[in-house]
Amino acid sequence: MFYYLATTLTRLQKRAIFVILDILMIPLALFAALLLNGSTEVQLSLLTNLVPLMGAMAVLGTGVSIYLSIPRIKLNAYETRGIIRTALHGTALGIIGAVVNMLFTPSIPGEVFFIFSLFYLVASASWRIALRQFLLNYVYRKGQRRMRVLVYGAGRTGQQLVAALRTDDAILPVVFVDDNPTLQTNVVAGLQVHAPSQIKELITRLAIDRVVLAMPSLPQARQSRIALDLRELGCEVHALPSFAELVGQGEMSKQVTPVSLDDLLGRNRLETELPGVSHAYSDRRILITGAGGSIGSELCRQLIACRPHCIVLLDHSELALYNIEKEMRDLAGDLTLVPVLGSICDDDTVRQVLTKYKIDVVLHAAAYKHLPLVECNAIAGLRNNVIGTKVIADAARDVGVERFILVSSDKAVRPTNVMGASKRLAELVVQDLATRSANTRFSMVRFGNVLGSSGSVIPLFEEQIGRGGPVTLTHGSVTRYFMTIAEAARLVLLAGSFARGGDVFVLDMGDPVPIHKLARQMIEGAGHTVRDAAHPDGEIEIMITGLRPGEKLHEELLISPDMLTTPHNKILRAQESYLSEIEMANAMKDLRRAIDSLDEDAAKAVIARWVERSADEDRIEDAQIS
Incomplete structure (x- = not known):
């Protein structure tokens, strides 16, 4: 009543x-x-x-x-x-x-x-x-299940958060935790304040669902360390900026696209569905190539929880290597970290690293991936993506590495551009070695666009919306698969634990996302209206610029429709054909000759001969012309 x-x-x-x-x-x-x-x-x-x-x-x-x-x-x-x-x-x-x-x-x-x-x-x-x-x-709220929240930080931001949550029907602030001894055992904003040493007991006793870090003034490294420790307790962790930062001063905050990740992905995220992989990497010596990149750096972070014996970070960018090594030093505690500044194309360096540190697992994430740049610099892209993969894969087999996992791309499937072809050739290199390796298990993992990675469409749209538009789109019908960086890194680690040799692992990524719809969502999510023929008074226009050289309308994840299951229902194993040993040797010989002579036409001829081309390429080229 x-x-x-x-x-x-x-x-x-x-x-x-x-x-x-x-x-x-x-x-x-x-x-x-x-x-x-x-x-x-x-x-x-x-x-x-x-x-x-x-x-x-x-x-x-x-x-x-x-x-x-x-x-x-x-x-x-x-x-x-x-x-x-x-x-x-x-x-x-x-x-x-x-x-x-x-x-x-x-x-x-x-x-x-x-x-x-x-x-x-x-x-x-x-x-x-x-x-x-x-x-x-x-x-x-009678009979309603409310999310129980532990607030880490009983200062001004924490108190403001608790005051805001008291009127929420779905969330219940339960308790404070704070590092300040003068606050501990006191009652602040109606909640008891406890010491951080009691967190594990509090999470269990009070049935905490989520921990919110309400300490915006704390250094990022310290926040990351706390978040890592809490995640190991099996609790979801979120960091909260100060309310002053949320409002911002002067111009709007940089976060102009409050659209949920589930909306951007076109599906629910899978971080919580993908199983843990600690057993496969515990006490192992791991080499990560491209350790300073988007995927490589996330692999480093996720591996910390697996307690490996050591992690060797290899990257040819001094700044990227410095940044990830510094972050890992703050997060990893006593874990052995070895930064190596070098190129995967340098055979001597690669073999020395594998031998000196007795590497058990290689996670090969190093690659040039920006499609227009590689299209304009075909020789450099093929040298790094194909020859570099050949160098490190050969060395891994020769020194007896247990597992080698190649990070590939959906652009490797029937490619229409040099970058995609280079990734497909890299896959063929690994598949060839998998047939002739007695001790090393080679595998590959293939996924689509990664949200938030360098050069991805999300940061580009954010920047364009932030300055008032227009938002540029290459074609009105373009679609792409999307996944989060966390999903991509977990999939790579799972591929290594599932690998039997020569496997190509693919994540069930749902339906591809129309980029035009994504652009509209981000514009409207930022509080703007879209300007088009039907709405001439809109604020931001979506401008069609035309497909870039080699760009597809629709990416694919599979060359062959034949699929096998894995221990996880969201991860599939593709069955795909590959080149014979003689064919692979001829392809690599011709490619090396073209690269050494800087003959771009000869390099593209190798691609045309050995890499299956998209049946839609002619139609795409017509779309570019029109």
């Missing part, structure tokens, strides 16, 4: 009820004030004579209440400012009563109205608070 009334009454009806309850508090408060004032004898005749006074106070007091907008204050928003308005209302009623009392007999002592004002404040505020607690706990 209470739920029915609370959900069916109109806002006007609820305000009328609030006014009536406030009016009922007037005789109650006046009667209490008379009792508390010892100089006045309370008799029935006195109370009868006071009816006109109470009527006048009720009428005039209702006007004051409406003027102060007290009936408009929602119960779940009735806090300090609401109590201040109620105090002003009570004071006004006391003054009204004292003035009107002078016109009536018998006269009531002036101090009675002072007591009345105080009692009215207590009574009026109390019924609101009590009604709010009753409705929230026994009507609206």
Whole structure:
């Protein structure tokens, strides 16, 4: 019944009820004030004579209440400012009563109205608070499962967060944790503050679902360290910026696209569905090539939880290697880290690293991946992506590495560009070695665009929206598969644990996402409107620039439709053909000759001969011309 009334009454009806309850508090408060004032004898005749006074106070007091907008204050928003308005209302009623009392007999002592004002404040505020607690706990939220949150940080941001969450029907702040010893054991914003050493026990005892780091002033490395420790306890962790940073000063915050990742992906994220892989990498010596890149750096972070013996970070970019090595030093504790500045094309360096550090697992993420750049620099792209893969894969087989996992791309499937062809040739190199390796298990993992990686479409759209547009799109019908960096890294690690030799692993990524739809979502998510023929007054235009050389309309993940299952239902094993040993040797010989002579036409002839071309390429080229 209470739920029915609370959900069916109109806002006007609820305000009328609030006014009536406030009016009922007037005789109650006046009667209490008379009792508390010892100089006045309370008799029935006195109370009868006071009816006109109470009527006048009720009428005039209702006007004051409406003027102060007290009936408009929602119960779940009735806090300090609401109590201040109620105090002003009570004071006004006391003054009204004292003035009107002078016109009536018998006269009531002036101090009675002072007591009345105080009692009215207590009574009026109390019924609101009590009604709010009753409705929230026994009507609206009855039987509802609320997310239980531990707030790490009892400072200003943490207190503001708790105050905001108290009115939320889906989230319940349960407890504070703070590093400051002076706050521990105290109660802040109604919640007990505990020491960080008690987190594990608190998560278990209080059934915590999520931990929110509310310490925006803490260095990023320290926040990452805390988040890593908490994730190992099996609890979801989120970091919260300060509320001042959320609002921003001057220009809008850089985060201009508050669109959920599930919307961008076109499916639910799989981080929580993909199983752990600690057993496959525990106490292993691991080499990560391209360790400073988007995928390589995430592989480094996820491997920390696997407790490997050591991680060797190989990258030819000094800045990228410096950044990931510095971050890992802060996160990894006593884990052995070895930064190596070098190229995967340098056979001597690669073999020395594999031998010196007795590498067990190679995660090969190093590659040039930006399609237009590789298209303009075909020789450099083929040297790095194909010859580099051949160098490190040969060395891994020769020194007896246990497992070698190549990070590939959906652009390797029937490619129409040099970058995709270079990744397909790299796959063929690994597939060839897999047929002739007795000790090393070679495998590949293939996925689509990674959200947030360098050069991906999301940061580009964010930048364009941030400066007011236009948002550039190469073709109105372009679609792409998307996944998160965390999904991509976990898939690579799982591929290594599932590998039997020569495998091509593919993630079930759902349906491809139309990029035009993605652009529209991001523009509207940033609070803007799209300007087009139907809406000429819109704020940001989506401009079609034409397909870039070698760009596909639709990417694919499979060359052959034949698929095998794996221990996880979201990960599939593709069955694909590959070149024979003689064919592979001829292809590599011709490619090396073209690269050494810087003959781009000869290099593209090797691609045309040995890499299966997309049947849609001619249609795509026609689309570019038109």
